[in-house]
Amino acid sequence: MLFQHRFCFVYIRVLKLNKMKKYLLLIVFAFSTFASFAQEKDEEVTTYYLIRHAEKQRTNPNDKDPSLTFKGLKRADKWAEVLATANINMVYTTDYSRTKETAQPTAEKNGLRMYVYNPRKMYDDGFKYNTKGKNVLVVGHSNTTPFFANKILGKELYKQIKDDNNSNLYIVTVSKNGVTSVVLTINN
Numbered sequence: 551m552l553f554q555h556r557f558c559f560v561y562i563r564v565l566k567l568n569k570m571k572k573y574l575l576l577i578v579f580a581f582s583t584f585a586s587f588a589q590e591k592d593e594e595v596t597t598y599y600l601i602r603h604a605e606k607q608r609t610n611p612n613d614k615d616p617s618l619t620f621k622g623l624k625r626a627d628k629w630a631e632v633l634a635t636a637n638i639n640m641v642y643t644t645d646y647s648r649t650k651e652t653a654q655p656t657a658e659k660n661g662l663r664m665y666v667y668n669p670r671k672m673y674d675d676g677f678k679y680n681t682k683g684k685n686v687l688v689v690g691h692s693n694t695t696p697f698f699a700n701k702i703l704g705k706e707l708y709k710q711i712k713d714d715n716n717s718n719l720y721i722v723t724v725s726k727n728g729v730t731s732v733v734l735t736i737n738n
Contacts, residue, residue: 593725593726594682594683594725594726595683595723595724595725596681596682596683596684596685596686596723596724596725597636597684597685597686597721597722597723597724598681598686598688598698598699598702598720598721598722598723598724599633599636599638599685599686599687599688599719599720599721600688600689600690600695600698600699600719600720600721600722601629601652601687601688601689601690601695601718601719601720602689602690602691602692602695602711602715602716602718603618603622603646603648603649603651603652603689603690603691603716604618604621604622604623604624604625604626604629604648604651604652604716605618605619605621605622605625605716606618606619606622606648607619615646615647615648616647616648617647617648617651618647618648618651618652621738622648622651622652622716623651624738625652625716625717625738626651626652626653626654626655626656627655628736628738629652629655629656629736630655630656630658630659632719632736633656633687634659636685636687637685638656638660638662638685638686638687639660639662639684639685639686640662640665640680640681640684640685640686640687641653641656641657641660641662641663641664641665641686641687641689642664642665642666642667642677642686642687642688642689643664643665643666643667643688643689643690644666644667644668644669644689644690644691644694645666646691649689649690649691650664650689652689653687653689656687657687667688669690669691669694669698672694672697672698672701673698673701673702692710692711692712692713692715693710695711695718695720696708696709696710696711696718696720697710699720699722699731702722702724702729703722703729703731704729707731708720708733717735717736717737717738718733718734718735719733719734719735719736720732720733721733721734
């Protein structure tokens with residue numbers, strides 16, 4: 551077995567690599583995470599891809615539901631490219647424009663509808679049941695995405711991310727053998 555411990559955490563910082571190297575690195579780590587747990591063909595493996603929404607409009611401080619900026623829309627398209635080989639078959643987002651706009655290109659690319667989740671009820675029994683055995687994109691916020699990953703992991707590993715960080719990709723894989731986690735930074 552590749553991993554001897556119940557939890558295996560890897561942090562990868564991807565900087566100044568061309569696009570293909572970034573995608574290849576993502577695929578290699580995602581595949582190694584899946585392969586380490588897929589000991590039997592009939593085993594159900596659930597993989598969560600958790601991201602924060604892309605860059606939002608900041609022109610109106612009173613706007614509680616801002617849309618994405620042009621840069622944010624480009625990042626949303628980039629996430630769809632990055633996740634193209636992940637075989638996403640469910641997409642969850644909070645009920646805000648910025649999270650929905652971030653998830654939309656990935657959902658459209660995969661012909662999927664977007665489901666709204668309540669960040670106050672992260673990873674509850676219903677969510678676990680609905681996502682079991684699937685590859686799930688979860689789009690949240692700087693103060694919810696790392697905590698959602700922690701909830702799946704069953705331990706406090708990740709801290710709140712900075713408000714200007716829109717580039718973390720948390721990949722959390724759950725199987726009968728345990729839980730693994732990888733964090734990638736995908737810069738434009």
